[in-house]
Amino acid sequence: MAKMNMLQAINNALDLAMAKDDGVVCFGEDVGHFGGVFRATSKLQEKYGKARCFNTPLTEQGIAGFANGMAAQGMKPVAEIQFADYIFPAFDQIVNETAKFRYRSGNEFNVGGLVFRTPYGGGIAGGHYHSQSPEAYFAHTPGLKIVVPRDPYQAKGLLLASIACPDPVIFFEPKKLYRASVGEVPEEYYELPIGKAEVLQQGKDVTVLAWGAQMEIVQKAVEMAAEQGVSCEVIDLRSILPWDADTVAASVKKTGRLVINHEAPLTGGFAGEIAATIQKMCFLHLESPIERVCGLDTPYPLALEKEYVADHLKTFEAIMRSVNF
Amino acid sequence: MTNPNNATITTVHRAEFTASDALKIPTLRILQDDGSLYDGATAPELDKDTALKMYDTMVFIRVLDERMLAAQRQGRISFYMQCLGEEATTVGSAAALSDQDMIMAQYREQGALRYRGFTLEQFMNQLFSNEKDLGKGRQMPVHYGSNAINYMTISSPLGTQIPQASGYAYAQKLRGLDALTLCYFGEGAASEGDFHAGLNMAAVHKAPVLFFCRNNGYAISTPANEQFVGDGIACRAVGYGMKAIRVDGADILAVYQATKMARDYALKHNEPVLLESMAYRLGAHSSSDDPSGYRSKEEEALWRKNDPIARFKAWLLKQGWLDEAADNAKTEQLRADILDALKVAEKVAKPGIEHLISDVYAEPIPALQQQLDELKAHIRKYPDAYPITAGRLD
Numbered sequence: 030m031a032k033m034n035m036l037q038a039i040n041n042a043l044d045l046a047m048a049k050d051d052g053v054v055c056f057g058e059d060v061g062h063f064g065g066v067f068r069a070t071s072k073l074q075e076k077y078g079k080a081r082c083f084n085t086p087l088t089e090q091g092i093a094g095f096a097n098g099m100a101a102q103g104m105k106p107v108a109e110i111q112f113a114d115y116i117f118p119a120f121d122q123i124v125n126e127t128a129k130f131r132y133r134s135g136n137e138f139n140v141g142g143l144v145f146r147t148p149y150g151g152g153i154a155g156g157h158y159h160s161q162s163p164e165a166y167f168a169h170t171p172g173l174k175i176v177v178p179r180d181p182y183q184a185k186g187l188l189l190a191s192i193a194c195p196d197p198v199i200f201f202e203p204k205k206l207y208r209a210s211v212g213e214v215p216e217e218y219y220e221l222p223i224g225k226a227e228v229l230q231q232g233k234d235v236t237v238l239a240w241g242a243q244m245e246i247v248q249k250a251v252e253m254a255a256e257q258g259v260s261c262e263v264i265d266l267r268s269i270l271p272w273d274a275d276t277v278a279a280s281v282k283k284t285g286r287l288v289i290n291h292e293a294p295l296t297g298g299f300a301g302e303i304a305a306t307i308q309k310m311c312f313l314h315l316e317s318p319i320e321r322v323c324g325l326d327t328p329y330p331l332a333l334e335k336e337y338v339a340d341h342l343k344t345f346e347a348i349m350r351s352v353n354f
Numbered sequence: 355m356t357n358p359n360n361a362t363i364t365t366v367h368r369a370e371f372t373a374s375d376a377l378k379i380p381t382l383r384i385l386q387d388d389g390s391l392y393d394g395a396t397a398p399e400l401d402k403d404t405a406l407k408m409y410d411t412m413v414f415i416r417v418l419d420e421r422m423l424a425a426q427r428q429g430r431i432s433f434y435m436q437c438l439g440e441e442a443t444t445v446g447s448a449a450a451l452s453d454q455d456m457i458m459a460q461y462r463e464q465g466a467l468r469y470r471g472f473t474l475e476q477f478m479n480q481l482f483s484n485e486k487d488l489g490k491g492r493q494m495p496v497h498y499g500s501n502a503i504n505y506m507t508i509s510s511p512l513g514t515q516i517p518q519a520s521g522y523a524y525a526q527k528l529r530g531l532d533a534l535t536l537c538y539f540g541e542g543a544a545s546e547g548d549f550h551a552g553l554n555m556a557a558v559h560k561a562p563v564l565f566f567c568r569n570n571g572y573a574i575s576t577p578a579n580e581q582f583v584g585d586g587i588a589c590r591a592v593g594y595g596m597k598a599i600r601v602d603g604a605d606i607l608a609v610y611q612a613t614k615m616a617r618d619y620a621l622k623h624n625e626p627v628l629l630e631s632m633a634y635r636l637g638a639h640s641s642s643d644d645p646s647g648y649r650s651k652e653e654e655a656l657w658r659k660n661d662p663i664a665r666f667k668a669w670l671l672k673q674g675w676l677d678e679a680a681d682n683a684k685t686e687q688l689r690a691d692i693l694d695a696l697k698v699a700e701k702v703a704k705p706g707i708e709h710l711i712s713d714v715y716a717e718p719i720p721a722l723q724q725q726l727d728e729l730k731a732h733i734r735k736y737p738d739a740y741p742i743t744a745g746r747l748d
Contacts, residue, residue, distance in 0.1 A: 054528070080528055086558055091551030094517025095559075098535075101506070101518065102456075102525035118547070125511045126518070132713045134499050134507035135490035141716060171714050171722075195716035224719065271719035 033214040036207045038181035039069045039146075042188040043107060045218050047077050050105060052142070053192060055082045057092055057109030066111055067148060067207055089115055093122035096143050101130065105142035105192055113149035113201060114161045127197045128172030141195035144188070148204035149177075150242050150292050151338060157328035162241075162293040167199055168270050168302065174198045174223055175269040177241040181212045186221030187267065194223060203242035210245075226273035228280065232262035235286035235351050238277060238303065240266040243290050243339065250344035259352050269299055277303065278310040285316035286351045290339050295323040317354030320347040379588045381600045381632060384607040387660075389668025391607075398611040402675050408449050408606060409670055411469045412441040412663045413685055418464070418474075419637070421692045422481060422495075426641040430700060431481050433495045437462045439604070439636030442662035443568055445469050446609030447536065447629070450617060454533040456522055458506040458515040461496055462568070462635075463538050470503040474691065478699030490713070491705040512543040516552030516565070520626070523561035527624055534562035534620050536613075542573025544587045556626035557594040563626040564616050565591075568603065570635035575648040591628035603633030604662040607669070634660065707733075707743040 033041065046053045055070050061084035064071030074082040085092050089110055096108040110116045116123070123145065131139035151160035167173050174196050178184035184202065191198035203210075229244070230251065239247045244265050251261040262280050266272055281287050287307055289300040300321040308319060322339045330337045357363075384395040391397060419436035426434040437444065444465030448457065457466055464477075476488065480498050483491035488500055489507060499507025506522075509515060519537035526533050543549065544567060556563045567587040571578050584590065591598035599616060601608040609631060616627040634657040638645050645654070670676040707730065711722045718726070730747050737744035 083559070086551075086554050088551040088554065090547055091517045091520075091555045094514065094548055094552060095521035095524065095555050098458075098518035098521025098523070099525045100521075102522045102529075104525045104528065106521070121511060122514060122517070122548075126509060126514050129509075131716070133489065133493055133497070133509065134501075134713075135488050135492060136713045137488055137499050137501040137507055139716070174715075271721060274721070 030213045031216050032211060033181045034208050034211045035178070035181045035184050035202070036067060036069055038185040038214050039188060039202065040071055040073070041214070041216070042185040043070060043073060044076070046105075046107070046189060046192045047073065047081060049218065051081070052104040053081070053107060054099065054104055055107045055109070056085050056095075058085060058087055058111045060084060060109050065109060067204065069146070069202075070109065089118040090122050093119035093127065093145070096145070097122060097126050097130065097140050100140035100143035100197070101138050107144045107146060107192060110145055110147040112159055113147040113163050114158045116145070116147055116163060120166070123167070123173070123199070124170050128170045130172075132172060139195070140197050142192065143197040144191045145199045146188070147199070147201060148207070149201040150203050150205055151329055151334060152205035152242065154331065154334065156331035160329040162201070162291065162324075164201055164269050165293055165297055165299045168299050172197070173270060175201065176223055176267065177201045177203070177269060178267070179203070179241055179244040179265050180206070180210050181214050183221060183267065185214055186219050187223065189218060190220035190223050193220060198223070201241065205242045206245075224268045224271040224273060226267055226276040227265045228262065228276065229265055230261065230263040232260040232284065234260045234284055235288060235348055236262045236264060236277070236280040236284045237288045237290070237344070237348065238264045238266060239290040240269065241292075243292060246339070246341050247290050247344050249341035250348060253341065253345045254348045257349065259348060261348065272303070274306050274310065278307060281307055281311045282314045285314050288320040288322060288344065288347045288351055290322040290344050292324055292339060294326045295321060296326050298323050317351045320351050322347045375585065377585060377589045377592060379585055379598065379600045379630070381602055382608045382612055383602045383605055384611065385605045385665055385669055387665055387668070389665065389672045397607055398614060400607075400610065402673070404449060405670060405673070405675060408445050408469070408610075409666055409676070411445045411465060412606075412666065414468055414688060415441055415445070415465045416663060417685065417688050418477065418692060421689070421696065423641060425696060430696070431495050434481070434641045435462055435496045435639070436637040437464055439657065439660070439662065440568060440570055440633045441465050442606035442609055442666065443603040443631045443633050444538070446606040447566055447613040447631070450610050450613035451536060452533060454504065454531065455617075456504045456506060456526070456533070456535040457538070458519045458522065458535060459508060459538045460512070460515065460540055460543060460568070461508050461510070464496070464498070466538070467498050467505055470505055472498065472500060472503065472505070474695045475699070476500070478695045479702065482699045482702065483704065484699060484702035485705045486702055487705070490709045513539055513546030513548035515539065516543075516548045517555055518552075519563050519565070520552045520556035520559070520561045523556065523563040523626075524559050527560070527562055532621070534564065534617065536564040536566055538566045538568060540573060541567060541569040541578050541587050542576065542581055544590070545581055553591070553594045553596065553626065553628070557596050560624045561626060562620040562624050564613065564620055565626060565628045566613075567628065567630045568633065569630055570603070570633050572635050572639065572649075574639040574643060575645075586630055586632070588628055588630035596626050596628055598628040598630065600630045600632065603631035604660050604665060606662060606666045633662075704742045706746060
């Protein structure tokens with residue numbers, strides 16, 4: 030075990046993946062010698078050479094298309110989109126190409142092994158072009174897998190699993206936690222399961238569900254609720270696609286209540302999908318309406334970030350509304 | 355001095371533009387209409403078997419296109435795209451490749467596909483989206499693909515294969531393979547952002563790609579002069595620091611020679627090359643299109659005389675490699691074979707219901723399996739409404 034922040038854990042995962050399989054190649058804007066604007070690919074060019082870790086021109090659609098081609102040939106490209114806010118020029122390549130490669134060819138070709146790494150989310154005074162959480166756009170696309178880690182240990186294990194996955198993965202990294210989140214991480218290779226949620230805390234009154242950077246926020250809310258005598262069951266969804274409905278439903282059947290928190294705006298956010306599924310699976314067990322604590326339906330603000338975010342106080346209020354319904 | 359701008363700095367002391375038409379790209383022509391060569395032209399090295407395979411492929415595609423367009427008009431298939439007038443473009447370029455080279459096509463390159471060995475039955479199975487289709491009946495007709503013969507499955511969105519070709523070729527280079535990627539696209543698709551992205555990335559990362567532009571004058575109804583202003587597409591290569599060559603697309607010897615030269619260069623230097631083939635899309639864009647709304651019969655008649663097959667045939671006759679009577683008999687036989695294959699393929703069953711969810715992921719995710727189970731129960735309740743699968747749900 031070693032103490033690592035999330036960036037170090039990601040860097041360590043990439044290092045191990047590149048050492049293990051010479052088909053793993055990392056690229057993106059500023060990813061090469063500089064090691065990425067957040068330094069996630071630091072020293073990888075030095076260690077594995079320019080052919081396997083390199084800067085690309087400033088073209089997200091080009092990065093995504095190039096990655097699709099490499100993966101179709103059988104390599105494992107790990108392509109970085111510098112900010113999730115800038116993934117949209119690549120939307121066609123990801124949604125129409127990456128996601129459909131295996132299906133449309135009848136399995137003649139596939140892009141398994143392809144991972145798009147991209148920092149997402151707010152809390153860094155980044156305004157609306159450095160703070161977005163675009164997971165829901167991609168969750169609407171069969172063929173993709175979507176993963177969001179909450180801490181360094183999860184980031185390393187889930188990233189290694191994503192690179193090993195036979196399906197293409199979008200790996201959303203909570204950039205607010207890059208340096209802020211520090212924890213013990215095994216130095217050796219390990220994978221964590223994609224598509225499996227994790228129950229972080231057992232409870233009996235209400236289930237509180239979130240992912241990524243929001244896990245810290247809901248944890249605070251859950252502690253506030255505990256002081257009021259409310260016992261929360263806390264779940265990290267970890268994978269948005271496929272998402273682990275069974276684990277969430279089992280918890281809600283026990284608690285009878287669900288509060289979902291995410292950073293992205295409310296309307297069309299992934300919480301809506303979860304709420305619809307869980308009300309069907311748990312209808313007769315529900316004691317109160319499913320609560321969603323999300324961003325407002327506005328672009329991500331700058332000066333009024335604190336007011337906008339789905340913070341611990343809003344989450345605490347939702348928990349109390351749910352238990353007092 | 356460093357060169358932070360990565361550009362030549364030739365200093366002048368009076369303001370002057372570089373002319374927008376400063377670059378003029380010549381067009382390679384080798385073969386004349388009567389089968390003789392232009393003065394100063396040399397035929398590429400081509401043995402008799404290869405030349406006849408190229409010719410047979412062109413004839414095959416012409417006859418297949420005629421027959422399948424008719425089949426679409428009869429309502430037997432939903433959609434078709436012919437390549438009339440462009441047979442030399444795709445066959446000539448495919449013939450210049452190694453079988454290990456990857457071909458990433460746009461959709462009108464059945465000549466290249468046939469040259470690679472896609473069988474008549476495989477064409478038919480795809481066109482009828484039956485259960486023997488390699489693509490499992492998922493894509494509209496003409497979206498062919500085959501891993502075994504290194505022909506990437508066609509994707510409808512235009513230009514998406516261009517940056518993919520750059521990545522594929524980069525991987526071929528990293529793997530140390532003696533192979534490159536040839537990427538076909540139209541002059542219309544060259545307006546997509548993916549064209550710029552793909553060419554720039556291939557040039558920067560030194561990927562051995564042949565970017566093969568089929569400039570056929572039209573993108574559905576939009577003529578090339580409403581698509582771009584510069585000198586065709588080839589001139590853009592220079593802006594990416596890439597070599598370019600333009601050929602007469604109805605001249606199969608020119609297409610073959612240029613592609614061969616480009617292939618040798620790209621592999622030797624690990625660099626992309628842009629080829630532009632100038633032809634005319636003599637047929638409609640697709641079976642859903644009617645060119646009478648945007649171009650004249652006179653214009654079409656003029657280009658109809660510029661037949662790539664007739665030109666190559668004249669050359670083969672001059673070589674003494676083709677027996678006209680035998681060739682005619684062979685073509686008649688081909689028509690019969692195509693009709694027979696059509697009749698067989700249209701009777702083959704559609705893919706089973708399990709292929710509704712297979713290949714979305716390597717293994718179906720739980721939600722998908724559940725959706726399929728629910729669907730099967732629904733079909734069992736209303737079997738008459740779902741005749742393709744109702745009788746074979748298990």
